[in-house]
Amino acid sequence: xxxxxxxxxxxxxxxxxWHGGEVPVGALLIGRSNEVLARDHNRSISRNDPTAHAEILxxxxxxxxxxxxxxxxxxxxxxxxPCAMCMGAIINARLDTLIFGAFDLKSGAAGSIYNLSNDxxxxxxxxxxxxxxxxxxxxxxxxxxxxxx
Numbered sequence: 001x002x003x004x005x006x007x008x009x010x011x012x013x014x015x016x017x018w019h020g021g022e023v024p025v026g027a028l029l030i031g032r033s034n035e036v037l038a039r040d041h042n043r044s045i046s047r048n049d050p051t052a053h054a055e056i057l058x059x060x061x062x063x064x065x066x067x068x069x070x071x072x073x074x075x076x077x078x079x080x081x082p083c084a085m086c087m088g089a090i091i092n093a094r095l096d097t098l099i100f101g102a103f104d105l106k107s108g109a110a111g112s113i114y115n116l117s118n119d120x121x122x123x124x125x126x127x128x129x130x131x132x133x134x135x136x137x138x139x140x141x142x143x144x145x146x147x148x149x
Contacts, residue, residue, distance in 0.1 A: 001034050003099055006077045007133040009039065010101070013054065014079045014140055017041030024144050027054035029062040030075040037062040037074070054078065055086035059093050070094045079137040081108035081130065087116040091124045099129045101137025 006028055013026025022042040029038040038061035043052040055078055063069050075097040076090060082100065087109040090098060103112040110117045110128050117128045 001030070001075070003077075003129065003132045006030060006036075006099070007079070007101055007137070009036065010077050010079050011133070011136060011140065013039050013041040014137075017043070017054070018140070018144055021045055024079070024140050025054045026079050027058045028077045029058040029071070030077060031062075032073045037065055051085065053083070053086050055082050056089050059089050059095075063093065072096065075099060077132075080104050080141060081110050081112055083107045084109040084114060084116065087114075090126065091116060091122060094124055095126055097127045097129065099132055101130075101132055102134050102141065103130065 010026040010028050014024040017026065018024035022045050026041045028036050031037045038058040040057040040061065041054050043057065044050055055076060058076065059071065062071055071093045074095050076095050077099045079101045081102065081104040082090060098110055098117060100110065105112050107113060111130060116122065117126050
């Protein structure tokens with residue numbers, strides 16, 4: 001699996017979100033044969049939906065495509081460390097692997113603030129691979145918020 005290829009694709013999604021007025025987070029859901037099953041970016045603002053994070057949208061799309069609410073053996077690639085809501089969805093979907101770019105030191109739930117990915121009280125664990133293209137992912141967010149100020 002070419003993690004850098006998939007992260008570049010997730011960054012393209014994040015940039016689409018930025019151009020649409022959204023916080024620039026992009027995500028891909030990768031199937032067992034390393035095919036992209038779903039791709040999207042944050043749409044909370046445009047949809048007036050606080051749950052329309054990139055991660056939630058790709059999980060919904062892949063589950064619908066596969067007609068299964070369990071996504072065992074699959075991988076999610078996200079530009080920024082998921083929040084608690086998104087980690088809950090990732091865990092409940094039974095994804096095997098989470099790959100993300102930059103840590104979110106304000107609301108990250110895969111190691112920085114919380115570590116839901118390895119919480120022994122939950123019935124599912126997943127492998128987490130952080131820091132793929134970290135500087136590019138972090139810079140995109142910093143540029144976005146820098147321009148908003």
